[in-house]
Amino acid sequence: MIVLENTPSAVLVLAVGVLCGTGVYLLLERPLTRILLGFILISNGVNLMLLVAGGRAGASPIVGSSDEPMSDPLAQAMTLTAIVITLGLTAFILALAYRSWQLHGHDEVADDVEDRRVARHAALNAPAYEDADADETGQTLDEEAAAVHDDVAGDEAPGEEAPGDDTSDVTTPGEAR
Amino acid sequence: MSWIPAAWGPETLVPLPVLVPLFAAGLTLALHRYANVQRTISVAALVASTLASVGLVLAADAGPVVVDVGGWAAPVGIALVADRLAALMLTVSGVMLLCVLLYSLGQGVPENEAETVDEARVGGAIPVAIFHPTYLVLAAGVSNAFLTGDLFNLYVGFEILLAASAVLLTLGGTAERVRAGSVYLIVALASSVLFLSAIALIYAATGTVNMAQLAVRLPEIDDTVRVALQLLLLLAFGIKAAVFPLSFWLPDSYPTAPAPVTAVFAGLLTKVGVYSILRTQTLIFPDSPVVDQILLVVALATMVIGILGAVAQNDVKRLLSFTLVSHIGFMIFGIALASEAGTAAAIFYVVHHISVQTALFLVVGLVEWRGGSTSLDRLGGLAKLAPLLAVLFFVPALNLAGIPPLSGFLGKVGLLTEGVRIGTPLAWALVVGSVATSLLTLYAVVKAWNKAFWQTAPAEIPEHAPMPRTMVWPAAALVTFGLSLTVVAGPLYGYADRSAATTMDGYTYIEAVYPGGSDRGTGQSADVTDAQTEGGDGP
Structure with missing residues (x-):
């Protein structure tokens, strides 16, 4: 034993x-x-x-049937x-x-789209449940969600970024650095 | 001596739902240059594993079919156990995986994905080549989770399907999918880590990870420790199953994936979590009234809050994701009642919900294909443009809401009857909650139905070639499958009843896998078994 x-x-x-x-x-x-x-x-x-x-x-893991202690x-x-x-x-x-x-150009996890929707709702103090509200900022919720992050553009309002910046040219960030 | 029985008994079938898709995944990866060969292999593999599952359903009705992997009997080796519940889940998921695969073939994943890949400037047709192998690995992972009789192997099954699902979710690597994929992956990893720590602690407390042996040993340990272990396991499975406070990740990550992928995820992945909760509550930790109360409250919150989310949504895919969360509540309700009839109803409900939810997501894929969007503000007038599509949406939508005489109604009646019979205030609260949730589900799907199919189209719906038949008929087949559940509801409910009976008594399962700790096996080393059993007993 x-x-x-x-x-x-x-x-x-x-x-x-x-x-x-x-x-x-x-x-x-x-x-x-x-x-x-x-x-x-x-x-x-x-x-x-x-x-x-x-x-x-x-101790060694397997020692067969001897009485030696084993792990x-x-x-x-x-x-x-x-x-x-x-x-x-x-x-x-x-x-x-x-x-x-x-x-x-960064690896931060983007906001939940629903979160952005709530944020936009609060900001505009108006119903924001239509995707048509993309007209108001020129960005879709997805782009806006992706644009929000801590390190790089923390003080920049998401609406001020050109909508194309983050998606149009994928190689830019890599080449820029 | 050999672990393959001399006569080819039902044991031969048990490993097939895991092995065949895994092997086929390897083959399709090796043959990624030949798209047609890939398709043939994938379809053949899923057909084979579904047939094996059907065989298991029949065989398991006589008693659980057990296979010791590698010839080591239960406490040491890994056991694959096909009891009624596992076989039933395997069959339904097999049918579903097959339908979705055929649908994705019809959709022509190649063309679609090539487009996104081009946009993203990643070279070549890589995603196409990896779709089939990944899909098959997902199938193997799901089967493994259903079949395993070993907690650690369940973890491995979870990880297999997690890795595969993460790849499927991020196919093509667009910004949207990377976002959804990151959230999904991180949440899933957190749940896996929790599960693994639960395993470590359970192993420390009992010296085993075999579920049958756990059922024997756990009653002997300290009550508080046992409840802590149980809650830790339920926490991990609750994230997988998207039970209310842990469901936040689901509606945000599922809708961005390609339609067939979303359909599979919605139909299967959460159900694997529900299945694990069912096993935990019935086999490993039976008789836990306190935890059952907690689960009842959680089930109520999941139903009500989930469906309120659905009502607020304006995008069909997101709306359906929320109804998915909400209806998980029904299954948890059945499990938490901790009675045979409750469990039977939960099992029936899982089967019904897998088919219905998957069918709905496939049909919404067709809606998106035809109408160019899934937003209810942009869709309209589809009833005239595509009457068949309208029917395909309407039937499972009503089934989901639980309109008699469809299978959703039968499942809910089973749950409500048992809730009323138990009759504690909490059970009554759940009965009321269920009815309210059903009505709100009806409201949500009818809203989607009215807007997408009947309102005047707000924007011109572009003219399209007719929907590819290869996409329509798998969706139609799945809708029909959902309907046929109503037709065979009698036998099916009977089978669910018998599954519940064997899962609830625990004895049958334990006797089959681990008969009183005696050596059962073929080709096991008695020395090692003894050492293991005694060595693990210590703490």
Whole structure:
């Protein structure tokens, strides 16, 4: 019979907490790259948690039928799987961030269209439920949503940007820098 | 010795809905240069996996069909379990995936996507080449989530379908889709991370991730810990299922995708979440009255707030996305009643809703194709221009609202009857809420119907070639499928009843997967099983 030492190490538990806490903070940021970093940190924290759940480290995972103490192989297998999945999704977010930067010159997650609609509604203090209100600012809700972001044009009203700027020429931002 | 039974029994069918689409995905990726070969393979793969699912429905009626992947029996290996519920979900989703695939072939995803790609100045026909493989991977992920008997494998299924859906959502990489895709992906990732931490904590508490074994072990752990674990799981699944406070992401991300993609997402992805909630509540954590109360409140909020959102919308796609959120509430209502009849009604409702919601989104795709827009301010007069389209929209719309004698009505009657029978104040509140939601759904879809089909067109609707038949008939087939659910409602409801009975008693499932902890298997190593069981017991 094999009994594992299961009391988790305080250091590891603390590490899980710090990784997840920092990750959540970053996840609440707006640029995709920071969100990505947050996601990576949380994933690492959770992977570590899986390992901690499998008991103390130190022994080899599979030792056949001898009485030697062994680590839990299942927790390690699950962690490995989770790492691979994280890798794939990280690559996808990076691609998404790059594409967003190609299109807009920044990688901030754009506003919800509905949010923009509410904002526009408040600003005009008039019903804004028709898409016809694109005439009033010259932008569709989608363009307006994409134009709102923190870093680059924070003080610029969305309406002042030429509507074509952010979509017409996708290569401009890249070449400009 | 071999895990393939000597006689080709129903066990052979169990892995097929996962394996066939995955294998076909690889093939279509390798053959991306030959569009026709790609199409043939995709259709053939989905037909095959749907047929396998139908076989499973018949086989599972006699008892759950279990396969140990890799020959390792339940507690160590991963079990694939096709009980009545899983088989039923597989079949409906298979039919739906097939119809949508045929529709997308008819739509000519190639031409459409090539256009957006050109605009975005990304070279070549890449999205076309990746549509089929991604779609098949999505199918495999959904099947895996339905079939798995292992919590971690459920996570893997979720991730497979998440990755595939993120790719489908951002096809072509236009600004609009990148925006929608980012929101969708981040929310989905947050839910996955929550799910994974729930798995880690459950593993720490019980030493297993096999659902049948969890059902045996969880009652032995501390009550408060158990409730915390349950809530964590429900939180993760609630985001997937778009249950009220966690549903904000859905109406903003679905409508921007191409019509067939939106249809699949609306029909299937949230239902995978609902299915997981159903499994959690019936198998892993049965008898949890407090959480059931919470779920009832959540169901009420989902219904009412969702449908109020729909009423306020002026774009058909967004309107339908909100009704989707709202009707998730009905399913949660059935699950939260925690009775056999309630669960049966929820299962019937899920089947009905998958077919109806998908059909509606496909038809709206046709409306957009014909009318050039989905905004109700720009559409009009379509009833004259395309009478067939009007019928195709009208039937599932009424079905969604629950007009008798359609299947939506039957599902709602089942839910309401059980709600009345239980008769607590909260259950009554939900009964009233359901009726109000149904009426408001009727109002919302009739508004869309009036504006799109009957009002004088505000702007000239451009003349068009007639709608491609290859797009119309898959949509029509799905509408007919929804109608046929009404015709076969008796047997179907009976089947849902029996599924509910087996899911609720738990015993059947546990006995099939993990008979009292004894070795069942073929080709398993008893040594490792013992070590695993004892090793995990500690915490």
